[in-house]
Amino acid sequence: MSVFGVLLVVACVTSCTMGEMFTAMAELQAALYAEHDVAGAIKMYIKSEEARLNKLKRTAEELESHSSYALENPDRNIANPVDAFLFVKKFTLDWDRNVATLFEKNRTQQELLNRIESYRQALPTDEDLLGAVSALMRLQDTYKLDTARLAQGDINGIHSAELSADACFEIGRVNYVHEDYVHAETWMKQALRSLPGNPLSVSGFRAEILDYLSFTVYKVD
Structure with a gap:
C-alpha cells in the first residue's frame, strides 16, 4: 500500500486536527x-x-x-x-x-x-511531527500493535516503510519530551534493538538512547 493509504488508515482511527496530524x-x-x-x-x-x-x-x-x-x-x-x-x-x-x-x-x-x-x-513543521507521533501512538494503542512489528513496517497487515533505529529513537524522544513515558520507554527499547550490529560504530548513539531509557524507566516505575 502507498504512503497515502497508510496515512488514511492512520486518519481513520484518529480524530486529529491539522495541527495534530499532517494527513489532509x-x-x-x-x-x-x-x-x-x-x-x-x-x-x-x-x-x-x-x-x-x-x-x-x-x-x-x-x-x-x-x-x-x-x-x-x-x-x-x-x-x-x-x-x-x-x-x-x-x-x-x-x-x-x-x-x-x-x-x-x-x-x-x-x-x-x-x-x-x-x-x-x-513542508511539515515541528507541530506536524508531534501530531504524526501522536497519531502513530493512537494507532498502536487502538489496534494493540506490537512495537517491533510496527517498526518493521507491519501496520496490522498493511505494509509501510521500516523505521530505523534513529526513527524509533525520535518517536521515543518526542514522547519523552511530552511526558508520555510509557510510549517513550517502548520506543527507546525498540531503538536499541534496531541498532546495527557493530557496537563501535554506534557507541555514542547507544549511550544517548540508554540515557533516555534509564530516565523513562525511572519515571514509569
Whole structure:
C-alpha cells in the first residue's frame, strides 16, 4: 500500500486536527510538490556549482601552464612590454571580470537557501511531527500493535516503510519530551534493538538512547 493509504488508515482511527496530524490530502500533496521543488533546486545548485568548479579548474590549469612556461625563461617570456601588459591585465581586469566571481560561493548558497525557505511553507513543521507521533501512538494503542512489528513496517497487515533505529529513537524522544513515558520507554527499547550490529560504530548513539531509557524507566516505575 502507498504512503497515502497508510496515512488514511492512520486518519481513520484518529480524530486529529491539522495541527495534530499532517494527513489532509491537499496538504500532503502540497508537501510532496514542495519536496520535489526542493530536489529540483538542489540539483540546479549542484549543476551551477559543477560549472563553477570546472571553470575554476580550467583557470588553475591555465595559470599553472602559463607560469611554468614563463618561468623557464622569464627574461624572454615576459620582459617585453606587450607580454608584461597581458600578464598584468590577467590579474587585474580579467581577474575581476572572470575569476573573482567564481569565488562567490556564499552568494549561490544563499540563493539556494532562500529558494528552499520559500518552499518550507508547504513542508511539515515541528507541530506536524508531534501530531504524526501522536497519531502513530493512537494507532498502536487502538489496534494493540506490537512495537517491533510496527517498526518493521507491519501496520496490522498493511505494509509501510521500516523505521530505523534513529526513527524509533525520535518517536521515543518526542514522547519523552511530552511526558508520555510509557510510549517513550517502548520506543527507546525498540531503538536499541534496531541498532546495527557493530557496537563501535554506534557507541555514542547507544549511550544517548540508554540515557533516555534509564530516565523513562525511572519515571514509569
